[in-house]
Amino acid sequence: MPEQSNDYRVVVFGAGGVGKSSLVLRFVKGTFRESYIPTIEDTYRQVISCDKSICTLQITDTTGSHQFPAMQRLSISKGHAFILVYSVTSRQSLEELKPIYEQICQIKGDVESIPIMLVGNKSDETQNRELESSEGEAIAKKWKCAFMETSAKMNHNVKELFQELLNLEKRRTVSLQIDGKKSKQQKRKEKLKGKCVVM
Template structure:
């Protein structure tokens, strides 16, 4: 996590159509989008209370495709926490998270100090 700062970057990864944007929009805006609109990359800011202080989450909703590997590496290098999303009806979407997790390991090094959440 960043030192001396209350700003945290959370990056959401997963295959196309697994619900990354719906999950993020539900958290940030309290709405649910049930239609599929492909995302290249969207960023949202959410102010939350954490440990009796105010924190800002910068949430990056990434593309579901692997067309932009440079953007993926940049998102990982800047990220403080990661949410890996898959569809419970698609084993393939879970398998697609393995190389992303490996890339987080390679870029961040010791992931024991980095929050990583798997969401189905």
């Protein structure tokens, strides 16, 4: 059976309500909404370039509550890169990332070769800020991962976040940009796909 080895899987973790889905939806669909719907598990697929060919970027948006430890372990073991999101308005949400980071270390072993991005979201909420960006940076240094502050609401640093994460991947070249030639092929493929097949 065909194995989808071509997929590059990014998993987004973080406490409930920090804006994981908002970041993902802002990136994938370019939309933002104020209302809150707790996520159980969603996965979005996008075509990106990888080692000069096309591959699928799979972004898995996980639940913020800790009710499915087995699901979490599976997501980690299947994931190639991780985004750990906290909200700059909640110190607690940064604390909650620690066990997740530890679990990634435990399952993946050598974390230094795995792209991990620590993300402080809601950077637009200056009034409610509980954490300075220096605090996030310090944790990122300790965890030997990259760090960024974002705002899904203001669309600040969202695309950069995903691009930066892919840049961290050293085992293959992955990029959001698809070079011209391939994208034409892709377009053609999509065009063909859109046509009805009479069996």
